[in-house]
Amino acid sequence: MKNGALVRLVDVHKTYRTGEMEVPAVCGVSLEIKRGEFVALMGASGSGKSTLMNILGCLDRPTTGSYFLDAADVSGLNRDQLADVRNRKIGFVFQNFNLLPRTSARENAELPLIYGAHGLSHSQLCEKADRVLSSVGLAGREDHHSSQLSGGQQQRVAIARALINDPEMLLADEPTGNLDSRTSVEIMAIFQQLNERGITIVMVTHEQDIAAYAQRNVIMRDGVILDDHLVTQRFEAAAQIQQNGRARPEPARRGEGAPDTHVTM
Amino acid sequence: MRIAPTFHVAYRALRRNKMRSVLTALGIIIGVGAVIAMVGIGNGAKAQVEAQIASLGQNVILIFSGSTTSSGIRTGWGGAGTLKIEDAEAIRREVPSVIGVSEEVVSTTQAAAGNQNWFTRIFGESADYFDIRQWPLSDGAPFTPQDVRSANKVCVIGRTTATQIYGNENPIGQILRIKNVPFTITGVLTPKGLSPQGVDQDDIVVMPYTSAMKRVIGGTTLRNINVQIDDPAQIAPAQQQIISLLRQRHNIRPGRDDDFTVRTQQEIAEAATATSRVMTVLLGAIAGVSLVVGGIGIMNIMLVSVTERTREIGVRMAVGARGTDILTQFLIEAVTLSSVGGLIGIICGIGASSVLSIYAHWPTLISIGSIAIAFLFSAAVGVFFGFYPARKAAALDPIEALRYE
Ligand SMILES: Nc1ncnc2c1ncn2[C@@H]1O[C@H](COP(=O)(O)OP(=O)(O)OP(=O)(O)O)[C@@H](O)[C@H]1O
Numbered sequence: 001m002k003n004g005a006l007v008r009l010v011d012v013h014k015t016y017r018t019g020e021m022e023v024p025a026v027c028g029v030s031l032e033i034k035r036g037e038f039v040a041l042m043g044a045s046g047s048g049k050s051t052l053m054n055i056l057g058c059l060d061r062p063t064t065g066s067y068f069l070d071a072a073d074v075s076g077l078n079r080d081q082l083a084d085v086r087n088r089k090i091g092f093v094f095q096n097f098n099l100l101p102r103t104s105a106r107e108n109a110e111l112p113l114i115y116g117a118h119g120l121s122h123s124q125l126c127e128k129a130d131r132v133l134s135s136v137g138l139a140g141r142e143d144h145h146s147s148q149l150s151g152g153q154q155q156r157v158a159i160a161r162a163l164i165n166d167p168e169m170l171l172a173d174e175p176t177g178n179l180d181s182r183t184s185v186e187i188m189a190i191f192q193q194l195n196e197r198g199i200t201i202v203m204v205t206h207e208q209d210i211a212a213y214a215q216r217n218v219i220m221r222d223g224v225i226l227d228d229h230l231v232t233q234r235f236e237a238a239a240q241i242q243q244n245g246r247a248r249p250e251p252a253r254r255g256e257g258a259p260d261t262h263v264t265m
Numbered sequence: 266m267r268i269a270p271t272f273h274v275a276y277r278a279l280r281r282n283k284m285r286s287v288l289t290a291l292g293i294i295i296g297v298g299a300v301i302a303m304v305g306i307g308n309g310a311k312a313q314v315e316a317q318i319a320s321l322g323q324n325v326i327l328i329f330s331g332s333t334t335s336s337g338i339r340t341g342w343g344g345a346g347t348l349k350i351e352d353a354e355a356i357r358r359e360v361p362s363v364i365g366v367s368e369e370v371v372s373t374t375q376a377a378a379g380n381q382n383w384f385t386r387i388f389g390e391s392a393d394y395f396d397i398r399q400w401p402l403s404d405g406a407p408f409t410p411q412d413v414r415s416a417n418k419v420c421v422i423g424r425t426t427a428t429q430i431y432g433n434e435n436p437i438g439q440i441l442r443i444k445n446v447p448f449t450i451t452g453v454l455t456p457k458g459l460s461p462q463g464v465d466q467d468d469i470v471v472m473p474y475t476s477a478m479k480r481v482i483g484g485t486t487l488r489n490i491n492v493q494i495d496d497p498a499q500i501a502p503a504q505q506q507i508i509s510l511l512r513q514r515h516n517i518r519p520g521r522d523d524d525f526t527v528r529t530q531q532e533i534a535e536a537a538t539a540t541s542r543v544m545t546v547l548l549g550a551i552a553g554v555s556l557v558v559g560g561i562g563i564m565n566i567m568l569v570s571v572t573e574r575t576r577e578i579g580v581r582m583a584v585g586a587r588g589t590d591i592l593t594q595f596l597i598e599a600v601t602l603s604s605v606g607g608l609i610g611i612i613c614g615i616g617a618s619s620v621l622s623i624y625a626h627w628p629t630l631i632s633i634g635s636i637a638i639a640f641l642f643s644a645a646v647g648v649f650f651g652f653y654p655a656r657k658a659a660a661l662d663p664i665e666a667l668r669y670e
């Protein structure tokens with residue numbers, strides 16, 4: 001299965017129950033994501049993107065339907081088993097970064113290692129954290145606390161944290177939602193670079209321009225998938241940065257023509 | 266395998282809120298310190314009582330007139346005058362293991378010398394008294410059996426009585442007037458200090474019981490008889506022999522209560538230490554309450570901390586922390602607070618009780634056992650009061666925790 005689907009959702013439903021009310025958030029989603037894909041999940045507010053991401057990230061279980069991650073059915077796992085899957089296979093990046101306060105970048109990045117079976121010594125942990133931090137461009141910032149870092153830098157720490165356990169899949173729910181456009185491009189550059197190294201990425205975004213950095217766009221509405229297509233004119237974040245070194249430069253295109261910015265929802 | 270880093274995390278969390286951690290630990294410090302000091306005071310009192318019971322003498326049996334349960338009513342020791350001088354003589358004669366007998370009568374009265382007056386206790390005793398009580402004289406000589414037989418006007422006084430009446434003068438050979446009868450002082454007793462009941466044992470005049478009964482107190486019955494036995498193994502048999510001898514002499518038919526009470530030193534010691542044991546338990550319990558209050562303080566702070574750090578808990582769970590990891594982390598925090606507080610509390614408690622014994626002259630005794638128990642108990646307080654908040658943290662839903670504002 002190594003080259004098959006990393007993620008396979010089969011008729012997944014998620015219904016929230018608040019008192020008497022039943023709120024259907026995801027209503028029958030079937031989706032396959034192959035290893036090495038870079039998917040952007042889009043849709044109006046309340047369409048169920050975050051709910052679906054939580055299921056993908058093993059933070060939540062579907063009400064009905066099956067979820068195969070790496071060919072293993074994870075829809076029936078208990079809390080502890082899900083925690084282990086998250087630790088080994090999944091890295092999260094959040095809109096609001098979710099770094100631990102008054103904690104250094106290094107210690108934030110190390111966090112998943114505390115909860116995994118790796119048998120590394122303390123110095124090996126530090127070394128590994130520093131390596132990952134420098135790979136996201138934070139060399140020299142290891143000892144800074146989150147309050148001493150810019151939003152973009154904080155998001156890089158969060159990415160380093162997500163990467164430290166070499167996950168199969170990086171899940172990012174609106175990773176650029178709190179960042180300006182220039183910083184967003186920088187984060188997208190990191191994502192594309194990671195994706196080229198083989199990491200599968202699923203990213204929720206509201207912005208067409210951000211979705212254009214992905215290979216594939218999945219559009220949701222009212223808990224179902226409305227549209228699912230490959231991006232024909234993909235943005236190249238690294239090239240954009242190189243070209244201008246400024247915020248949101250003239251888009252560098254991989255294909256021809258305008259990016260697909262007119263997806264109907 | 267995850268314990269070491271979890272310790273580190275807990276330690277860091279405590280360091281991050283230094284002031285709060287210190288204040289929370291303070292509750293435990295005060296609680297444990299109070300327990301250590303209070304139990305130390307209680308045990309010290311108990312040890313002092315035991316030492317003083319031992320100073321009653323060795324292998325001593327006391328016989329009091331009156332029964333503790335005559336017709337169901339406690340008349341109290343010495344309540345009814347049923348012990349006769351002849352009873353004491355019979356014991357001396359017929360109980361083989363007896364090596365000393367002292368007939369005792371007691372009164373309180375005014376003693377005077379020159380223009381000095383002092384209200385003191387008068388003990389009438391036989392010449393064996395000083396051996397039975399193991400109470401040597403610091404000066405002079407005791408009265409003799411001959412003095413007792415002849416009811417001579419001689420006496421021995423305690424240190425307090427001596428200083429109150431004679432100041433720095435040497436009282437030996439001086440005349441002490443008791444109820445206007447002049448007694449010659451032959452000796453001064455070595456000081457014994459306060460009794461467990463707080464009575465100054467050195468405020469005393471000891472004279473032959475014959476003189477006391479004839480010249481000072483009057484009456485024909487003894488308050489009690491002090492008996493010394495040669496061998497500890499003989500105490501129980503001697504006690505039985507004395508009981509049957511006295512029943513026979515007092516014509517008590519089988520089935521009727523004794524009109525006297527025979528107590529061994531052991532029994533008296535047990536009765537006396539029971540009181541101080543109750544005191545120890547009471548003091549300890551009161552102090553224990555403050556330890557529980559300290560524990561509630563830990564619980565309170567841990568609950569606040571769990572709420573404050575809901576997001577952090579969510580992040581930890583998202584990156585793979587299991588419920589048990591979160592539980593251990595918060596439990597370790599609580600137990601660290603309580604056991605570090607416990608250690609400091611032990612030091613404070615030891616300090617407080619030594620201050621009390623140095624400045625207030627209270628006897629205190631702190632055993633290794635009570636220190637160990639205090640420490641284990643404080644750790645247990647951490648587990649007990651930390652468990653609920655920790656479990657609450659562990660049961661959080663990761664999604665809701667991540668979304669918590
Ligand atoms: N815990 C919950 N309890 C009840 N209803 C919920 C819960 N979480 C989400 N919902 C509901 O499920 C639906 C989908 O929510 P979801 O957060 O997945 O939307 P979204 O697509 O991520 O929206 P946005 O773009 O605003 O983040 C919404 O109608 C929401 O109200």
Ligand SMILES: [Mg+2]
Nearest residue numbers: 049050051173
């Ligand atoms: Mg959302």
